[in-house]
Amino acid sequence: MNNEKSPLNRRQLLGAGLALPLLARPQLSQAxxxxxxxxxxxxxxETGFDPARISDGYSRAVTGHIFEALYCYDHLARPVLIKPLTAAALPETSADFKTFTIRLRPGILFAPDPAFKGQARELVAADYVYSFKRIVDPANMSPMLPFLLxxxxLGLNExxxxxxxxxxxxxxxxxxxGLRALDRHTLQxxxxxxxxxxxxxxxxxxxxxxxxxxVVEAYGRDVDAHPVGTGPYRLAEWRRSSRIVLEKNxxxxxxxxxxxxxxxxxxxxALLQRFQGRLLPMVERVEIAIIEEDQPRWLSFLNGQLDLLAAPGDGVPPxxxxxxxPRGHLAPFLAKRGMRLFRQLNADCSLIYFGMTHPVVGGLSPERIALRRAISLGYDVGRNIALLRRGQGIPAQSPIVPHTSGYEPAFxxxxxxxxxxxxxxxxDAYGWGGRDAEGYRLQPDGASLSIxxxxxxxxxxxxSDELWRINLQRLGLRVKFITAKFPEHLKSARAGKLMVWGFAVQSDVPDGLAALARYNGPQAGSQNVSRFALPQLDALYQRLEALPDGPEREAQFREAKRLxxxxxxxxxxxxxxxNDIAQPWVxxxxxxxxxxxxxxxxxVESPGQAA
Incomplete structure (x- = not known):
C-alpha cells in the first residue's frame, strides 16, 4: 500500500519518538x-574499496557488488548452496583435497575504465592469480592475509x-x-x-x-577509490564517510x-516464480547514505527516503x-503502509575484545586471565540484550556462531x-584485592588501575557506556572511555593499541573455523584483533583446517571452545x-x-505499482 495513502498519524509518530512531518515518495511516471x-x-x-586492504562489513558490502569471485552463494537456498559465478562449473577436485582446477567462463568483461585505454578487457585466469598475490604482498598489509596463508x-607463502x-x-x-593460470581461462x-x-x-x-x-598499476595506492571489477555495479560517486553511489556496469x-x-x-x-529468468541487476542504481545516529536513520526510512533497513548492519535501529x-511481529501501523518485516537469527555475534598485548588485560599469566574472566563474568549479558539490543539476541556460549559447523545450541x-x-x-584470589582511597581496585603490584x-x-x-560503568562499578573497577569513530578504533585494534572494545562480527562462510580465526596466533593483527596466541589452539586450528566434516571434527571444535x-x-x-524492514515498493x-x-x-517498483 502506498505510504501517501496511509500516513502515520501524530500519535503513532510520538510513539516512535518522531513527531516530524513525512516526506512522501512522489508518484512519478516511469519516464x-x-x-x-x-x-x-x-x-x-566505509574505509575504502580495495578488497586486499579492507575488512569492515560496510566496505565489503560495496566491493562484493563491484568485484566477482569464482563462485557465489545461491540467493535463496537454505541450507546454503555454492554455485559458479565467473567459473564455468564447480572445480575439478583431487581426492585428497589438494588440487583444484577451475575453468572460467569466456567473454566476461571488466567495467570500462581509462586504465584499459578504450579497449574491452576480458576476465582471464591470470587476473585471479594476480589478485590472490596482492593479498600476500607485504606492501598491502592485507587484513585478509591469513585466509590465503x-x-x-604451494610456493605462495615462500x-x-x-x-x-x-x-x-x-x-x-x-x-x-600452487597458483597458476594453465591457459587463458583455466586456473589451478x-x-x-x-x-x-x-x-x-x-x-x-x-x-x-x-x-x-x-588498473592497480594505473592508480597505485589510490586504487581503493577506483574499484574496477566484473560485477553488476561500478562506483559512480564517493564522498568519504558521507555518500556512496553505484550504477549498473x-x-x-x-x-x-x-x-x-x-x-x-x-x-x-513465490520469488522464484516472480523473478525467474529476469536479467540482473534489476535495479540500475544504488545510493548509500552514511547515517550514524539511530534516530535520523529510522526517520529517513519512515519518511520514505530509504527503501530498506537491512544488511549490512542491524536493520531496524535497536x-x-x-x-x-513488538514481540517479533511487524507493528500494525507499518503493516498498514504495506511494509514487510524480515527477521532471523544471524550467523554473527557481538563481542568484547581484550588487547592481549596490553600490559593490564593482556598476557597468559594467571592474574591476567583472572582479570579477563572476572570482567566477562561481571558483564550483564541479559541486560545488554534487553536494553541495548531491545531483546533481539540470545546469550552466546562460545565463539562459534549459529548456522555454522561447530555450533551446538545445547552447549x-x-x-x-x-x-x-x-x-x-x-x-580477590588472584592479587587484585588491593583498594585505593576511593575504593577502586589496584593492580597486583599496587599500581593504580583503570579499565x-x-x-x-x-x-x-x-x-553501552552506562552499562559498562554499572558492571565495572560492581567489581570495584574504575572505567575510562576512549572516544573515536569505528574506523579509527579498528585501525588501533589491529595495531594492538586498544585495551577493551566491543563490536559485532558476521561470519562469511558456513564453517565454524572462521570464528576461531580470532584465536589463531598467525592471524594476529587481522582476524585475530586481540593478538591472542596459544599453541594448543593453534594446533587445533590446523587440524580443523584439514579434517573433513564429521564427528571427529565436531569433537575438535568442542576442545577449541573449551580453551x-x-x-x-x-x-x-x-x-x-x-529485524529488516522493506518499503512496499521493494x-x-x-x-x-x-x-x-x-x-x-x-x-524497486514505482509507488503506483506497489499500491
Whole structure:
C-alpha cells in the first residue's frame, strides 16, 4: 500500500519518538522516475574499496557488488548452496583435497575504465592469480592475509617471505606451483595440505574478486577509490564517510535470476516464480547514505527516503525495535503502509575484545586471565540484550556462531554466565584485592588501575557506556572511555593499541573455523584483533583446517571452545536477531547468511505499482 495513502498519524509518530512531518515518495511516471534506484543507509563509515586492504562489513558490502569471485552463494537456498559465478562449473577436485582446477567462463568483461585505454578487457585466469598475490604482498598489509596463508598454496607463502627478507618489491611475475593460470581461462590451485572447504572461501566476492593488474598499476595506492571489477555495479560517486553511489556496469554480461529455494520455502518459491529468468541487476542504481545516529536513520526510512533497513548492519535501529516489531511481529501501523518485516537469527555475534598485548588485560599469566574472566563474568549479558539490543539476541556460549559447523545450541559454558559474586572472588584470589582511597581496585603490584574502553560518539554507544560503568562499578573497577569513530578504533585494534572494545562480527562462510580465526596466533593483527596466541589452539586450528566434516571434527571444535572460554581473550556476548524492514515498493529481499552481495536480486517498483 502506498505510504501517501496511509500516513502515520501524530500519535503513532510520538510513539516512535518522531513527531516530524513525512516526506512522501512522489508518484512519478516511469519516464520521470529515471533509473531504478535502491536507497540504503550504513550506520558506520566505509574505509575504502580495495578488497586486499579492507575488512569492515560496510566496505565489503560495496566491493562484493563491484568485484566477482569464482563462485557465489545461491540467493535463496537454505541450507546454503555454492554455485559458479565467473567459473564455468564447480572445480575439478583431487581426492585428497589438494588440487583444484577451475575453468572460467569466456567473454566476461571488466567495467570500462581509462586504465584499459578504450579497449574491452576480458576476465582471464591470470587476473585471479594476480589478485590472490596482492593479498600476500607485504606492501598491502592485507587484513585478509591469513585466509590465503592458512590455505598453504604451494610456493605462495615462500614468495611473501622472500619479499619480506630481501626488502625488494613482491615478485608478481614469479610463477609458483600452487597458483597458476594453465591457459587463458583455466586456473589451478595446489595446496600443501588438504583443504576440504576451500570452495567456501572462493565464494567471497568482497575479498577474492578479481582485479585487473593495469588498473592497480594505473592508480597505485589510490586504487581503493577506483574499484574496477566484473560485477553488476561500478562506483559512480564517493564522498568519504558521507555518500556512496553505484550504477549498473554497462558491459555486465547476460546473467539471469536463477535460484534454488527449498520446496517448503513458500516465500522463496513465490520469488522464484516472480523473478525467474529476469536479467540482473534489476535495479540500475544504488545510493548509500552514511547515517550514524539511530534516530535520523529510522526517520529517513519512515519518511520514505530509504527503501530498506537491512544488511549490512542491524536493520531496524535497536531503540525503535519495540515500536517497529513488538514481540517479533511487524507493528500494525507499518503493516498498514504495506511494509514487510524480515527477521532471523544471524550467523554473527557481538563481542568484547581484550588487547592481549596490553600490559593490564593482556598476557597468559594467571592474574591476567583472572582479570579477563572476572570482567566477562561481571558483564550483564541479559541486560545488554534487553536494553541495548531491545531483546533481539540470545546469550552466546562460545565463539562459534549459529548456522555454522561447530555450533551446538545445547552447549553451555561460563561464557554465557553473569556472576558478579564469582567475578569478585576471582579478583580477590588472584592479587587484585588491593583498594585505593576511593575504593577502586589496584593492580597486583599496587599500581593504580583503570579499565579503558573504546567507545564511539553516538547515542547507542552512550547507553553501552552506562552499562559498562554499572558492571565495572560492581567489581570495584574504575572505567575510562576512549572516544573515536569505528574506523579509527579498528585501525588501533589491529595495531594492538586498544585495551577493551566491543563490536559485532558476521561470519562469511558456513564453517565454524572462521570464528576461531580470532584465536589463531598467525592471524594476529587481522582476524585475530586481540593478538591472542596459544599453541594448543593453534594446533587445533590446523587440524580443523584439514579434517573433513564429521564427528571427529565436531569433537575438535568442542576442545577449541573449551580453551577459548578458559583463556578469555574475548567475551562473546550474544548472537543477534536482525529485524529488516522493506518499503512496499521493494521486492525480492532476503538477508544473506554469509555473503555480502544481494542488491542485484531486488526490484524497486514505482509507488503506483506497489499500491
Amino acid at each position: 520521470q522516475q529515471g533509473p531504478k534506484t535502491l536507497r540504503l543507509a550504513f550506520k558506520a563509515a 592458512t590455505a598453504n598454496m 614468495l611473501r617471505e622472500e619479499a619480506l627478507a630481501s626488502g625488494r618489491p613482491f615478485d608478481y611475475n614469479r610463477e609458483i606451483p 590451485i595446489r595446496l600443501a595440505e588438504p583443504r576440504p572447504r576451500l570452495l567456501e572461501r572462493l565464494a567471497s566476492s568482497d575479498i577474492f574478486g578479481a582485479l585487473a593488474r593495469e 554497462p558491459v555486465y554480461r547476460e546473467r539471469r535470476y536463477e535460484v534454488t529455494p527449498a520446496a517448503d520455502d513458500a516465500e522463496g518459491q 531503540p525503535f525495535i519495540s515500536q517497529a516489531a 553451555r559454558s561460563e561464557m554465557g554466565e553473569f556472576d558478579p559474586q564469582r567475578a569478585n572472588a576471582l579478583l 579503558e574502553i573504546a567507545t564511539t560518539p553516538d547515542q547507542a554507544a552512550r547507553q 577459548a572460554v578458559a583463556y578469555a581473550p574475548y567475551k562473546i556476548v550474544a548472537h543477534l536477531f536482525s 521486492q525480492g529481499y532476503r538477508r544473506p547468511l554469509f555473503w555480502s552481495d544481494w542488491w542485484q536480486f531486488v526490484d
